Amino acid sequence: MQALPSSDPTESTGNGPIAVHNGNEHDVRAGVDDHSDVANEELLVVWQGIALLTADCMGVGVLGLPNDIKSLGYVAGFTFLLGNFPINYYAGNLLSVLALDLEHQHKEQHRIHHGHDDDDDVNEDNVIPTTESTPNGLELAERSSPQHSETFPVPSSSHINSPTKCRRKSNEGKNESLQTNEENDVDSDYFKQHCGEEVGNFEDEIADDDHDLKTTQLSLSAFSAPPTNITKDLINITEVTFYPSSGVATTIVKVIFYINLFLVLGDYVLVMGRSISAVFADQICLPSAGAIASFLMFGLCQFRTMANLGRSVSLASLLALLVVLIQCLFHHRMGSPTGDTDTIDDGDIEMDDGIWGKFSSLAGIGFAVGSQKLFLNIRNELRQRDQASKVLAGSLGVYGVAYVAVILLAGPDPPSFLFDSIPEGWNRRLAGLLLWFHVAVSYAINSQALCASLDQLFVRRSYSSSTPFWSKTHPATRWFTLTLAVSLSSYVVSNAIPFFKALVGLIGALTSVPLSLTLPAILHRQALRLSLFLPDWSCASTDSRRSFSLQLGMCLVPMVRPYLLLLFVLSRMVTGFQPLRELDLPASTSHRLSTRDNPFRDVDIDIEKARDYANHFGKYPIKDVEKMRDDLHAHRIQSMVMTEPFPTAPEAIFEEKALEDELNLQLSLLQEEFPEPYLFSQTMEPDGIAELPHMKEVTPAEMKLEEEKKVALLEEMAEEGVLESLAICSIIGLLMFGPQLF
Structure with missing residues (x-):
């Protein structure tokens, strides 16, 4: 977006139109009219927003969705899949309503302050509008600079006392809750932290103790609020909603948001590498294919706004995915042989049996439907932000119909990954190229959200530092540096960790649900000042x-x-x-159990015979020794529990325990000394003794085969990165314990 012409593009004057920068876009929006024709031309309409959100949500999960439904069963799978759509729409609509409310409050604040201070002849540099409608005295302060524009929440009060004794002009006759007698002290370090070098301009206008300091503001139209970024992503809306105690909440959301996006980018690198490997007929290794895919994808990452990605790139991505799905379903229905599956990781193969396979299928369906992670980022680029709910509903409807159609057309026996249905040849190469393009666009969308948030964070810290190097750097240079660092780190991490796929699944399950479903509900309850996790009976x-x-x-x-x-x-x-x-029945009416292992069966022990068994090791067969040992154990238990207290002398019980232990020792010695056929002849073939490992003769061919297996095992370990992991662990251990050894 281009700024309106001014005499000096590097300075913001007090009377002329001022160019307000969007912290995410690095472009300039018109300061006079937020909805001007110039700004609207570069924003997205509803159908473009639907295409962009659909391209972000429909990654490669649709290719594994039929197998997930098959693993759960069609009734349970379809029920879980269809039940996710209204839940995700409800959560996304909560975010949209909250964002609209915050933006409406921001515009009302600007309109009120412009009306109060319209006749003030003050050299205007910054605006700090007070709030009458924001819950709990939430106040939004927006400043503009030649390089960056951000919105920061500041305490709301009728007067603000700083060490320099400056006060804000109070708005009389407005909300009573904001005109209490209590005055909130604010350290001037807050303004230094968020306004950087512009604090000096603010201090130049400090009035005497007998006069109120008139609020400065931007010279904008009376009914036009400057562009606001308070709702551009989950981090910003959390910071504003939880203000003034937003530090912990914002930090938690930042950690979850950044980790989730970074792992998603690493997973996309692996998928793009597999697609490029299919283009080269699987003749190159996955790390090399991933490097080629990342290099080709880097150009798409230079789109610095979601709007640039949403105009035509996202639509082309969906068309490419449609062609891939048609190819996969055609070859699967026609019964074509599957392609080479050597490039498929073992972690990608879904197992139908077992509870963990069911949980994995549930997670795959949940990831495929989740849509709230970047919903606010895309909403921030819409021409009409109040249409965001329509965008969300349209996107859920589009890829919901696509999911159901793919599942039904895949049939009752789909492969674990539909792309494997395409046989070797030019069809597979073309499908691999189209799949790479679709995944590259999804990578660019997530990379834009991550890099834009990081750039805002670095610019904010740069303004608060003594050497604002980052904020003075050209936006294109900053963006190139961030995207390059993110691309290299995601490639290295995804290829250096052998179990990265499992790590993505684990951490993704721990972060996607909080971002997509839990956080919108928490923000909604916080905005209404309700208990975050407990029901509020008062409402x-x-x-x-x-x-x-x-x-x-x-x-x-x-x-x-x-x-x-x-x-x-x-x-x-x-x-x-x-x-x-x-x-209360006689013993004759009881039903005795005749199983051998039952300790309560009727047992009659010949103690003399038991002594003979114990004194003559090896005299009696193994089965007889085992039976005598079991009978001694059962008789001893019955003597202690089943009858009147101590009907048998304690000496007899102790003797039976000693005989039982002796027979146990004899049985263990017999099992160690004699081969298995002697002890368990009924379970072995007559010539089983000849098949014992220590009696086989190893031929030269078998020895050669064993050597080849060992070499193949080492090669497989090298390909999987096991040796590299062991080397890395060894180096880390040496660095940890080295100082203690020397």
């Missing part, structure tokens, strides 16, 4: 309370059942070892 109607109580009761019933079962088990334990006494 609930009677019917709502009854409904909640009923639902809570339905949830508690399954939770209470295990405790009832536990109480039943405990009650049985009181008399569980004396069943005849509990039922």
